[in-house]
């Protein structure tokens with residue numbers, strides 16, 4: 001029997017507000033219509049203001065990848081203004097970006113457990129996430145919206161105490177992630193519910209322009225960190241990818257990325273210690289203003305994030321355009337879900353790690 | 362950042378060609394460059410292939426029909442929807458009901474309207490903190 | 496599986512992990528950006544802070560020698576702290592407490 005089920009924007013199992021109209025054949029999903037836009041705040045219009053203020057406004061696009069948005073934006077403005085950022089600032093930016101990836105991945109791993117009906121797992125993962133949140137608060141002064149970046153460098157330095165605290169937190173986190181990942185990757189009932197379900201083939205992943213862990217789980221080894229911004233080339237970064245393309249593979253990629261991030265944070269912290277203190281912020285004269293346009297790609301926890309800035313020499317920017325990873329990924333649901341059961345929908349939605357306030361801006 | 366000029370008549374053919382060469386569409390950016398005397402918009406198509414990037418630039422006046430590259434790139438759907446909603450460019454076959462709701466007062470918020478004084482459309486950020494962005 | 500079981504049992508006997516807010520204050524990190532504060536007498540009412548503020552939270556009037564911040568509009572970014580020529584702005588580590596009424600923090604010179 002054919003039925004149409006409206007699903008969302010508010011629904012207990014949806015982590016984010018978006019609407020899908022499900023075309024069902026019995027218990028099986030045949031097709032779906034997507035509707036986003038419930039979080040639209042007109043931010044791109046508000047960004048047509050002073051370029052220094054935009055740094056603080058742009059991190060409010062999203063509370064989870066807020067550092068990445070400022071990072072992409074300041075990289076674009078620095079490219080326009082042809083600034084060379086001090087090395088210590090680059091190292092601190094790398095550390096922050098990776099810590100943010102850790103907290104985002106731990107968050108979605110928890111939600112994944114929740115979607116599977118495993119509440120204990122959710123609490124466990126979020127309790128561990130608290131460690132990295134506290135570390136981020138200690139480093140930047142705030143749990144979210146860190147206000148660390150500014151055009152020309154970073155605004156806070158990592159002193160010795162903070163480096164020590166970071167080492168301690170990363171060690172502890174690595175131990176705990178080892179514990180929880182064992183459950184996620186080896187548990188029989190979790191495997192039964194996720195392996196081979198909501199598959200995305202490599203061809204579809206490329207055709208739909210998916211990015212981040214969603215693409216990498218389908219065998220597309222595409223990671224923007226490879227393009228060599230910040231100090232990633234020095235940290236021997238290698239993209240992590242799987243080939244199965246199902247729910248299980250997408251979470252597997254994230255868990256393996258966590259360990260890669262721990263390693264990179266540790267190495268970057270060591271670089272900070274060995275190189276000693278130095279400049280973290282370039283002085284910018286008040287009459288020095290951006291004039292031109294730049295396009296920058298940054299790897300956010302959820303995938304490639306795109307920032308475009310166009311300035312015309314006045315303090316007010318002409319256009320800031322943001323294309324976030326979920327914008328590219330959410331459309332993949334229309335290819336992933338047909339053929340799956342209704343009960344698999346929450347899990348499949350969580351594995352693409354949707355962030356709708358990014359998507360709608 | 363170097364951009365390549367192109368005409369909107371050639372756009373779709375060029376998109377197919379780029380797809381064949383393995384470029385992926387990253388984003389479409391529309392900017393309103395209108396002044397008081399003329400109406401002009403630019404649309405940028407950003408493509409990437411591994412570490413290379415390419416940008417196509419199309420100029421339009423924002424009133425005539427505009428081609429859609431949806432047939433070549435499936436992920437252009439949301440991007441072209443936004444082009445229509447935010448700037449009011451009538452893209453072929455695109456409804457433009459993604460971000461704004463029908464009951465929203467503002468249509469095409471990124472468009473600079475000629476004949477309407479800029480002041481009334483400006484979100485008053487500088488002068489009055491009480492006025493909420495419309 | 497057993498790791499989770501161990502945790503579940505431990506959680507039964509451990510004290511509660513949440514804080515009894517507002518009776519117990521929330522701990523905040525060292526140098527956290529809790530709430531904006533002003534060291535009043537130093538301020539020269541130049542208005543630079545209100546110009547730099549991305550949230551339009553500060554209002555300064557040079558004529559009336561009046562400085563005012565709306566703590567509920569302030570996003571604790573610290574842009575005003577950076578630009579202040581007299582270095583009279585700063586942050587308290589404690590976060591703004593829950594309140595029943597909104598009120599601005601004012602200073603008259």
Ligand code: SF4
Nearest residue numbers: 538539541542544579
């Ligand atoms: S910038 Fe400093 S001195 Fe000037 S008005 Fe603000 S608080 Fe006072």
Ligand code: SF4
Nearest residue numbers: 548569570572573575
């Ligand atoms: S901290 Fe930021 S938002 Fe708050 S008053 Fe200062 S500049 Fe404005």
